[in-house]
Amino acid sequence: MSLDVSNLRAEQDCLFSEHVSSSNVNAFVSQFANRYASTENLLLQNILGSPVIHVDETKLSIRGIAKYAWGVTDGKHAIFRLTNTRETDFLQKLLDGYSGVLVSDFYGGYDSMPCRQQKCLVHLIRDLNDDLWKNPFLAEYEVFVTRVRDLLVPIFEDVEKYGLKKWHLQTHMRSVDRFYRQSIDNVMWRTT
Numbered sequence: 001m002s003l004d005v006s007n008l009r010a011e012q013d014c015l016f017s018e019h020v021s022s023s024n025v026n027a028f029v030s031q032f033a034n035r036y037a038s039t040e041n042l043l044l045q046n047i048l049g050s051p052v053i054h055v056d057e058t059k060l061s062i063r064g065i066a067k068y069a070w071g072v073t074d075g076k077h078a079i080f081r082l083t084n085t086r087e088t089d090f091l092q093k094l095l096d097g098y099s100g101v102l103v104s105d106f107y108g109g110y111d112s113m114p115c116r117q118q119k120c121l122v123h124l125i126r127d128l129n130d131d132l133w134k135n136p137f138l139a140e141y142e143v144f145v146t147r148v149r150d151l152l153v154p155i156f157e158d159v160e161k162y163g164l165k166k167w168h169l170q171t172h173m174r175s176v177d178r179f180y181r182q183s184i185d186n187v188m189w190r191t192t
Helices: 006-011 022-035 037-048 089-094 108-112 121-134 139-162 166-170 173-183
Strands: 052-062 065-073 078-083 101-104 116-119
Touching: 022 037, 037 065, 037 078, 065 089, 078 089, 089 108, 116 121, 121 139, 139 166, 139 173
Parallel strands: 052 101, 101 116
Antiparallel strands: 052 065, 065 078
16 A cells, blocks of 8 residues: 655645644654654553564655655554665664564565564465456466465354464364365476
8 A cells, every 4th residue: 555645745834724834844743753752662662562563564655755654563552663765674673672473464574573473364365366366367376275265264263253262273283284285285386
């Protein structure tokens, strides 16, 4: 998803029918950020204490210049950062010492994080669907996506019904093993 705020340039001098200069807006945002820095630090400490952290980024345009907005959350607390690039150096520093699980999409920059990781199922499903739409005549790929669906739907149904209880999730291990045998291990899919 991309957000373009470049059309706000003409409106920057008038906000809520009040004339405000760009320098005043910048000063206000800086004061606001300084005043609430301790709150952000408290939020970050809560996030780092969580067993699971979710992170995602999106590209946006500010006055025609590409920026990246990052969200980091434990599901209850969230912080956001704006960067000039998609590089994850700042995130490595931010998560330094984190020992839980980082849930992210498939962007390679996350792979360098020094903690356990899980890829986001929503992103996986979206990517599978996008690729299926782009390749509607690739029958083998449709079979693969159908097998992924057939594996995940019963798991999702049990999670909705019973929650994330280990006992119920273990009942799906045979299905997972079967999926790997039939769809991953020693299987050669054709791409034409």
